[in-house]
Amino acid sequence: MKVKPPILQQYELQPASLGIPVDWEQVFGRKAPIRVEIGFGNGGALVWCAQKNPAVNYVGFELPKDCILRSTARLWRAEVPHARVICGDARYLLRELFAPASVEKVLMQFPMPWPKEKHAKHRVYSPRFATSLAHVLKLNGCFELVTDQKGYAQETEKILSAHPSFAVDPLEVNPPRPYKTRYEEKWLEEGRSIFRVVATLQENVPAHRFLIQEPMETKHLSFLPTEADLRPLLQTTFREQESVFQVKDLFKADDGWLLDVVSSDESFSQRFLLRILEKNDGRILVRPSGIQAPYYSEAVRFGIQSVIDTLISAQSQG
Numbered sequence: 001m002k003v004k005p006p007i008l009q010q011y012e013l014q015p016a017s018l019g020i021p022v023d024w025e026q027v028f029g030r031k032a033p034i035r036v037e038i039g040f041g042n043g044g045a046l047v048w049c050a051q052k053n054p055a056v057n058y059v060g061f062e063l064p065k066d067c068i069l070r071s072t073a074r075l076w077r078a079e080v081p082h083a084r085v086i087c088g089d090a091r092y093l094l095r096e097l098f099a100p101a102s103v104e105k106v107l108m109q110f111p112m113p114w115p116k117e118k119h120a121k122h123r124v125y126s127p128r129f130a131t132s133l134a135h136v137l138k139l140n141g142c143f144e145l146v147t148d149q150k151g152y153a154q155e156t157e158k159i160l161s162a163h164p165s166f167a168v169d170p171l172e173v174n175p176p177r178p179y180k181t182r183y184e185e186k187w188l189e190e191g192r193s194i195f196r197v198v199a200t201l202q203e204n205v206p207a208h209r210f211l212i213q214e215p216m217e218t219k220h221l222s223f224l225p226t227e228a229d230l231r232p233l234l235q236t237t238f239r240e241q242e243s244v245f246q247v248k249d250l251f252k253a254d255d256g257w258l259l260d261v262v263s264s265d266e267s268f269s270q271r272f273l274l275r276i277l278e279k280n281d282g283r284i285l286v287r288p289s290g291i292q293a294p295y296y297s298e299a300v301r302f303g304i305q306s307v308i309d310t311l312i313s314a315q316s317q318g
């Protein structure tokens, strides 16, 4: 499928280059209630909901880029101006990109169940996710999960019921659903039942967030490191609480160096290029490359500072 870049620009949001939390009023050019869909797949339900509710702003999260491409094309064809999609892990970005008590509804339809315990870390649903919901949902806002996996529905219901912020409705089986998603059609054809969990927020609880709500600082060095200065970084993992930072590779650039790095906050990983560059005026700057720029997180800040401290310490020891 060919998606023209202006369509992507219109519908796909790159929040790493915006202020955090995102100013949604500015993004949509209007003040309106916000509803979020996690894992929208091909975007069918997102488009349907947005067409049905022109007075609501919609934000969808997906992981694979082809889901983003397909959904932006759909949104464009449907001429829906009040929806945006974001490529990224909603387990974290939900909590990070929305102000506290600002979202009216979070919908998740047919998430992958990841039934094996060794894959549990991939499940969207967890007690930590309940905390994120309690952070972003408005009072009386709701979280809705629809799934063909009874166990997943029951587990979600159990965790939400145990959370003091939520009132959880009794689990519904085969509720009437005016729009059926692609996966839903598939499971119904196979004769499976559909389960729905709806939880309403009774009390907001702020959660810790790892994205820094300030513009990313550019750091400086007083010398341009040599390859010999930089090589030892390749064997080092920097850790501080839930922040982890690793230098994976090193490349020479015309104006200095590029470090291929990975930062992790909790399990939110970002891979990006960290530039160490010499400006014409002789200043040495240390900052992420503008291509695929990362979100400015605690791990990113900690990792960049750790690289700088290590280089300065090695330099001072001769």
Ligand SMILES: C[S@@+](CC[C@H](N)C(=O)[O-])C[C@H]1O[C@@H](n2cnc3c(N)ncnc32)[C@H](O)[C@@H]1O
Pocket (backbone or CB within 6 Å): 038, 039, 040, 041, 042, 061, 062, 063, 064, 067, 088, 089, 090, 091, 109, 110, 111, 112, 124, 181, 182, 183, 184
């Ligand atoms: C089984 S598909 C269902 C798609 C669609 N909701 C439907 O019912 O047809 C689950 C989707 O959730 C997405 N997903 C899984 N984990 C996610 C996460 N942490 N953040 C955003 N999307 C996620 C996957 O990429 C996948 O497209």
